[in-house]
Amino acid sequence: MENMNVKTPQKTLWLRALCIVIALAILAAIPAVLTPILMPKYLTQSKEGSLTEEYYSAVAETNHDVLFVGDCEIFESFVPAILWEEYGISAYLRGGAQQLVWHSYYLLQDALRYETPKAVVFNVYALKYGEPQKEAYNRMALDGMEWSSVKAEAIFASMTEEEHFIDYVFPFFRYHSRWSELTAEDFAYAWRDKPAVSDSGYLMQTGIVPADTQSELTPEQLVDYTLPATAMAYLDKMRTLCAEKGIELILVKAPTNFWRYHWYDEWDRQITDYASTHGLAYYNLIPKASEMGLDMNTDTYDAGAHLNVYGAEKLTRYFGEILKEGHAIPDRRGEGDTAAVWQRRVDAYYARKAAMEAEAREQ
Amino acid sequence: MTLTSLPFLIFAAVTVLLYYLLPKRAQWVVLLTASILFYAAAGGWYLPFILVTILTTFLLARVIERRAKADEDYIAAHKADMDKDARKAYKAAGKKKRFRILTAGLILNFGILAVLKYTGFTLSIVNDILGLFTASTLTVPSLILPLGISFYTFRSTGYLIDVYRGKAKAATNLGKYALFISFFPAVMQGPICRYNDLATQFDTPHRAEWDNLSAGLLRVLWGFFKKLVVADTLMAAVKTIVGIPEDFGGMYVLLLIILYSAVIYGDFTGGIDITIGLSRMLGLKLTENFNRPFSSRSTAEYWNRWHITMGSWFTDYVFYPLSICPSMQKLTKWSRAHLGKAIGMRFPVYLATLVTWFLTGLWHGASWNFIVWGVLNGVIILISRECEPLYKRFRERFPGLTSSAFYGGFMCVRTFFLMGAVRILDCYRDVPVTAKAFASMFYDFSHWGDLFDGSVMDKLGITLPVWVLVGLATLLIFFVSRAGKETPVADRLSRRPVLWTLAALGLAVTVMIFGSYGIGFDAGDFIYGQF
Structure with missing residues (x-):
């Protein structure tokens, strides 16, 4: 180690200081520059990851009377374009893959910063989860949220044990390892708006894979059928939030009842009791499947777990009637600006449907 | 932490x-x-x-x-x-x-x-x-x-x-x-x-001095680079090979010897670089623990260059006291009298060597694989010592060859593989499994095709860009190590602010982007931290 008895020249000191400042500036700039490239784009794979952020451009165009929140049973089951076309209902889905109840609560709270709908429809299946499940789903639900105290709270409520808040503040530290799997898409949309993957939150699937009715697979028997207290506490928070804002909270269970994602009668009774205790409407649509015309030979794309677009349209027509008749959601087809926005959305929906069907035929 | x-x-x-x-x-x-x-x-x-x-x-x-x-x-x-x-x-x-x-x-x-x-x-x-x-x-x-x-x-x-x-x-x-x-x-x-x-x-x-702070920080960053870019990146492949020994025999064991050598080098020397670098930033000089170990031409030289402070501890506090203790001297006398001069002279040194290496193995971990690893090192050192006359004669017979760079390189490679082969006991942590895996290199040739059709990458879960990255990083480590033979590179760079900045920035950015940290990586724990 050098003994610094000799005074360091002033010029050298300045040079060192300058070098350090420049180095720190570059070091700080690197994550800022690279994060947009490294962040997953969710355009061709795991499209659900795009759903959260797509809401902001939609709400900038028009407000919505109905907000749907929940897991995949929301974004694969309800078609806002059909709700508009058939009932004049302006609706948006804030759903996501394995979107847990706290995700839904905070995404709803986030949406209420921009608009106040007349009704919120919450799909109850996610109430089975009382703990954060998987980091990937957290990221898909939360990365797209605009920064606010709500997002910070959502992150703290959602993180698994392996996650750190700082990775959400600086996503670079989470996604740096994607350097070896970057594609042209990552560069193309690093600083450019991405095309929407959904239609007002609805993620279209046109494939048809009939439900396997011959399968001997049956739902597993549970030790305890009590819905987790944490999940119910967030449902309660959602109810309180809606009550404070004068919004009607409607509970729904989508009509699919796949063996692996089974909705048990015991759970249903708990939700029915909760709804009746708090004066909420609850629609378990599983028994209504045939009434709405669902045919699980043609209306599912993954052997019964989720509906395809044909099933979703049937369900939406059925549920639109409920919203219109039972909850007095207004028909806004006569309102100029809103109608214009929705006409564009409906056109986009049918264009996408036609394109996907054509692509499926080619394959 | x-x-x-x-x-x-x-x-x-x-x-x-x-x-x-x-x-x-x-x-x-x-x-x-x-x-x-x-x-x-x-x-x-x-x-x-x-x-x-x-x-x-x-x-x-x-x-x-x-x-x-x-x-x-x-x-x-x-x-x-x-x-x-x-x-x-x-x-x-x-x-x-x-x-x-x-x-x-x-x-x-x-x-x-x-x-x-x-x-x-x-x-x-x-x-x-x-x-x-x-x-x-x-x-x-x-x-x-x-x-x-x-x-x-x-x-x-x-x-x-x-x-x-x-x-x-x-x-x-x-x-x-x-x-x-x-x-x-x-x-x-x-x-x-x-x-x-x-x-x-x-x-x-201690005063805050540029030389200490800059050279120390650069050494810390160098440690991060070795640990996160090389060691932890390759660790995934090591775990894959070790995880299913029955599926990864033959060529994969040879690959394991190379990969695990890189892993433990990056891991241990990287950790020591962070320790020494941080101490240097505090104005404190710690004893160096490594001196380009993979340039060793013999096992004995290797152990003078690898984990130097542990080796010198065992030498000073176990080997020497044991070699000259009264009971050992008695034993020497007895063996000279009963077994002859040649054996009698060797007896105390051999016994002390084997006991020292047995204890070295035991110090590394409470399991048979470490004990066998220690004793094997001792045995190899003793065999090398016994073969020294042969080597001497060979050097005298072929002075041109044995003084050539080629022969020097051959000796380094030989020592590298010898030490690497013993080291895989630390990977499998099971003596019979290690023995079987080692033997498979000599009879199971079915996996060599994986090297040429590229399936080795899929099987080990490491993509081509990552292999390229690790290859370049290894080359950089090699050249920096050579360049630092006389004066450490960090010291030389700290005297030139612009170069120092470029080096520090380059290392920091490389670690930030290419380092194996965060979710999905099992980084963090240092291998020697477990000992």
Whole structure:
């Protein structure tokens, strides 16, 4: 180690200081520059990851009377374009893959910063989860949220044990390892708006894979059928939030009842009791499947777990009637600006449907 | 809080800041406080164990020194009354008493290490033996293993022995001595510093000097680079090969030898770079633990270049004392008389070598694979020594060849693979599985095709860009290591601010982008931290 008895020249000191400042500036700039490239784009794979952020451009165009929140049973089951076309209902889905109840609560709270709908429809299946499940789903639900105290709270409520808040503040530290799997898409949309993957939150699937009715697979028997207290506490928070804002909270269970994602009668009774205790409407649509015309030979794309677009349209027509008749959601087809926005959305929906069907035929 | 974690970075940065901002006389207090906090963060239950070691070795060293001084004073005062034999007898009696104190200190501290680290292993052996005769077995307790116990036990007992031998003065300041034992950058995985080398530096005030800060920081970044870009990236492939030995035999075992050598080199030398670099930032100079080990031409040379402080500890405190102890001398006499001069001369050295390497293996871990690893190293060193006349004759016969760079390279590669082959015992952690995997290299040729059709990448879960990255990183390490033969590269760069900035920035950015950290990576724990 050098003994610094000799005074360091002033010029050298300045040079060192300058070098350090420049180095720190570059070091700080690197994550800022690279994060947009490294962040997953969710355009061709795991499209659900795009759903959260797509809401902001939609709400900038028009407000919505109905907000749907929940897991995949929301974004694969309800078609806002059909709700508009058939009932004049302006609706948006804030759903996501394995979107847990706290995700839904905070995404709803986030949406209420921009608009106040007349009704919120919450799909109850996610109430089975009382703990954060998987980091990937957290990221898909939360990365797209605009920064606010709500997002910070959502992150703290959602993180698994392996996650750190700082990775959400600086996503670079989470996604740096994607350097070896970057594609042209990552560069193309690093600083450019991405095309929407959904239609007002609805993620279209046109494939048809009939439900396997011959399968001997049956739902597993549970030790305890009590819905987790944490999940119910967030449902309660959602109810309180809606009550404070004068919004009607409607509970729904989508009509699919796949063996692996089974909705048990015991759970249903708990939700029915909760709804009746708090004066909420609850629609378990599983028994209504045939009434709405669902045919699980043609209306599912993954052997019964989720509906395809044909099933979703049937369900939406059925549920639109409920919203219109039972909850007095207004028909806004006569309102100029809103109608214009929705006409564009409906056109986009049918264009996408036609394109996907054509692509499926080619394959 | 591992050395590559964000909390550690923040912790280290705050410590360095306080170290230089607070009055200089408080510098050691800052480091002691940081060391206690660091240790407590690893687990509050660890603290009593390290405290016992600190207190007992501190006090016993003081007693040993005081007694030695008292003996000297007594002899000086009674020089006239005592003849030479009486003085010699008095000295011997005093030494014997001091030796008893030393022995008590060693038994206590090695006893703690033995109980905590080796009880489970010992009981499992007892159970295996019992299993031959009875169905009943002893319960193997699950004991905590305090952070860095193997390292701080060696540091403290080495100090106690040095005081006993009169090579070190007993510490007078308990706080500074506690800092020597628990110094946070080095507590987890060394280097195993000697008291005279490190503790005296705590007495000197240190100014924030560019040379120390810049060279230290660059070395820290270099450590991060080795650990996160090379070691942890390749660790995934190592785990894959080791995880299913039956699927990854033959060529994959050869690959494992190479990959694990890179992993442990990046991991251990990277960790030491962080430790030495951080200490340098604090104005402290730690003993180097590595000296380009993979350029060794023989096993003996390798062990003079790899984990140097551990090797020198075993040499000074086990090998030499064992070689010259009275019972060994008796044994030598006996073997010379009964087995002949040639064997008799070798006997003490061979026995001491094998015992030392057995203990070295045991120190690394309480399992058979480490014991076999240690003994194998000893055996290889002894075989090399026996073959030395052959080598000599070969060198005399082919002076041109043996002095060529090609032959030198061949010797390095041979040593690399020899040490690597022994090292895979650490990967499989099971002696029969390791033996079977090793043997498969010589009869299972079915996997060689994977190298040429590219399926090796899919099977090991590492993509081509990652292989390229690690390859380039390894080349960089090689060239930097060569360039630093005389003066460390970090020192040279710190004298040239622009180059230093470019190097620091390059390393930081490379680690940030290409480092294996965050979710999906099992980074963090250093391999030697487990020992």
